[in-house]
Amino acid sequence: CLAAATQLNLQDIIVDGPSPTSLDTIVTATGVSEDLLRRILRGCAQRFIFEEVAPDQYAHTDASKMLRVTGIHALVGFSCDEVMRSAAYFSNFLQQTKGKPPSWNVPSPFSLAFD
Secondary structure, three states, X not given: OHHXXXXXXXXXXXXXXXXXXXXXXXHHHHOOOHHHHHHHHHHHHHOOOEEEEEOOEEEEOXXXXXXXXXXXXXXXXXXXXXHHHHHOOHHHHHHHHOOOOOOOOOOOHHXXXXX
């Protein structure tokens, strides 16, 4: 959900103030379907990225405010893409190397993810 939220710039669409931002406002700003946005935002809210203060009403948390800091958006994008995708192959890598230092002919988790 974090990668989707940052790609949609939800951190900039959701207003930082006393009033929450409605799902309708977010749908209009992104052009993404209401159902899909609701799923993304609920996933983020479960991880304390945004807060659903009332049904279909969203506000910032301290975590989501950090996404507005210059550079953090790019770091999150990198971490959610290359790093997470590579991490998914780390157990395969450990099985191939049996936990020992790998030889050059064993593909790295990054290579397994992106080849």
